[in-house]
Each structure stands twice: as C-alpha cells, then as structure tokens.
Amino acid sequence: GESVGLHLPTLSVQEGDNSIINCAYSNSASDYFIWYKQESGKGPQFIIDIRSNMDKRQGQRVTVLLNKTVKHLSLQIAATQPGDSAVYFCAENNRGDRGSTLGRLYFGRGTQLTVWP
Amino acid sequence: DGGITQSPKYLFRKEGQNVTLSCEQNLNHDAMYWYRQDPGQGLRLIYYSQIVNDFQKGDIAEGYSVSREKKESFPLTVTSAQKNPTAFYLCASRKGWNTEAFFGQGTRLTVV
Numbered sequence: 001g002e003s004v005g006l007h008l009p010t011l012s013v014q015e016g017d018n019s020i021i022n023c024a025y026s027n028s029a030s031d032y033f034i035w036y037k038q039e040s041g042k043g044p045q046f047i048i049d050i051r052s053n054m055d056k057r058q059g060q061r062v063t064v065l066l067n068k069t070v071k072h073l074s075l076q077i078a079a080t081q082p083g084d085s086a087v088y089f090c091a092e093n094n095r096g097d098r099g100s101t102l103g104r105l106y107f108g109r110g111t112q113l114t115v116w117p
Numbered sequence: 118d119g120g121i122t123q124s125p126k127y128l129f130r131k132e133g134q135n136v137t138l139s140c141e142q143n144l145n146h147d148a149m150y151w152y153r154q155d156p157g158q159g160l161r162l163i164y165y166s167q168i169v170n171d172f173q174k175g176d177i178a179e180g181y182s183v184s185r186e187k188k189e190s191f192p193l194t195v196t197s198a199q200k201n202p203t204a205f206y207l208c209a210s211r212k213g214w215n216t217e218a219f220f221g222q223g224t225r226l227t228v229v
Contacts, residue, residue, distance in 0.1 A: 032215050043123075043207055043220035044160075051215060089159060093214060103214055104175070105150065107160040 012114045019080045021111045023073040023090035030106075032093035035064060035075045037086045038110070044089060047075070077113075085115045120144065123208050123221035130195070130202065130228050138193045138224045140208035149191035150209040150218065153177060160207060166191055195226060203228045 013019050025033070031052040036044035048059045050066050050073075057064050063076040073090050087110040093103050121142040130136045140149065148167045152160040162175030166185040180199025185191055191210075195202045205225050209218040 034217050036220075041223070041225075043209075043222045046217040046219070049215075049217055091218075104162060104165060105209075105211075105218055106162070107152070109157075109159040 010112045019077040021075045030092040034091045036089045039086045082115045121221045128226045140191045142210040146210035151193045152207045154205040
C-alpha cells in the first residue's frame with residue numbers, strides 16, 4: 001500500500017491568506033521528499049524539495065518543513081493567490097531493499113487547494 | 118527546449134486491443150517512470166527503469182508492459198489483460214536520487 005498520505009483532502013482559503021498543506025509518511029528510511037502542484041488535466045509540476053538531513057527549506061512564497069520524529073511533512077504557501085488553486089502532492093523517495101541508487105517515488109492522494117477571491 | 122513529451126494526449130481503445138503510450142525525454146535522465154492516476158486519486162507506480170535495458174515492476178504492473186531500448190524512450194503498452202485501463206497516465210524522468218522527477222503532460226486513455 002501507499003506509505004505517503006495526506007491529512008486533509010480539501011483546503012479552502014481566502015486570497016492573501018497563508019496555506020498549510022500537511023503530509024504524513026510511514027517509511028522512516030525515506031531520504032528525500034518533494035512537493036508537486038497539479039492543475040486539472042496536466043502533469044505535476046515541481047514546487048520544492050527537501051532532503052532528510054534538513055528540517056526546513058524555503059523557496060519563493062513556499063516553505064517545506066520536515067519533522068522526522070513524527071514523520072510529517074508540510075508545505076506552507078504565503079499570500080495564497082487564485083493561481084495557487086490546484087491539487088498538491090507530496091512524494092517520498094525510498095531507495096528500496098535492493099539498495100538502488102535511484103529508488104522509487106511514492107505519492108500521496110493529494111490535497112485540493114481552492115483559493116477564494 | 119529540454120523536456121519530457123508524452124503522446125498522444127488523448128487515446129481511445131476498444132476492448133481487447135493493446136495500445137502503446139509514448140514517452141520521450143531529452144533531459145539525459147537515467148531513470149524513467151510510469152504512473153497511473155484515477156479521478157481523485159494519487160499517482161500509482163506501474164513500472165520504472167533506472168537504466169537502459171532494465172526495468173522493474175511497480176505496484177500495479179499487471180496488464181502493462183514496458184521496454185527501455187534507448188535512454189530517451191520508455192513506452193508503455195496497455196494490454197487487453199488490463200481489466201480497467203481507463204485512466205490518466207503520467208510519465209516521468211529524473212537524474213538522481215536527490216533530484217525531482219519531471220513529468221510529461223499525460224495521456225488520457227479511454228476504453229470504448
């Protein structure tokens with residue numbers, strides 16, 4: 001089964017507010033995490049990533065927090081805009097039992113973010 | 118421009134037919150992936166390949182087949198053995214374990 005899940009399937013916020021999207025993962029061996037944004041009918045787009053040796057990383061208007069103790073990942077979007085409306089996925093990288101150099105990417109179900117004007 | 122291209126964007130298949138979805142990348146990435154996405158669901162891994170002439174089954178490989186004869190190409194065949202093939206199929210590639218995967222724009226397959 002999937003080792004990555006999301007706490008909330010939908011999130012509605014008002015334009016200008018901050019958004020927080022949460023993600024739980026179950027595999028403590030996962031070493032790399034990615035957040036993606038997917039608009040309807042399109043492929044996922046990379047937002048930000050974080051390695052397991054970090055607990056925070058910031059990008060433009062986005063921040064990812066990693067709490068390895070409770071296996072939790074969050075994406076914070078500052079000053080949310082209508083163009084941020086999309087489904088957001090977290091993904092975890094697990095090199096697997098074979099010790100492969102690249103490993104597999106596991107995705108959660110996603111959170112639908114809706115931004116109201 | 119560098120990128121990953123899937124074709125066709127829409128595909129219709131009659132029951133009992135095999136169809137092949139194309140995925141090409143010019144990013145010089147070693148690893149390529151095929152995912153299936155159903156409405157309101159996450160991405161489920163079908164097959165992945167870390168190097169030419171090698172590939173591994175993902176979580177839902179039954180009814181699908183792949184080949185990796187060239188670094189740039191990773192076609193997916195949906196066979197007649199796949200009982201519920203109607204879905205959105207996404208191809209991705211990545212360079213290394215600590216790098217993001219780049220996705221194509223997807224192929225929407227419908228069985229008629």
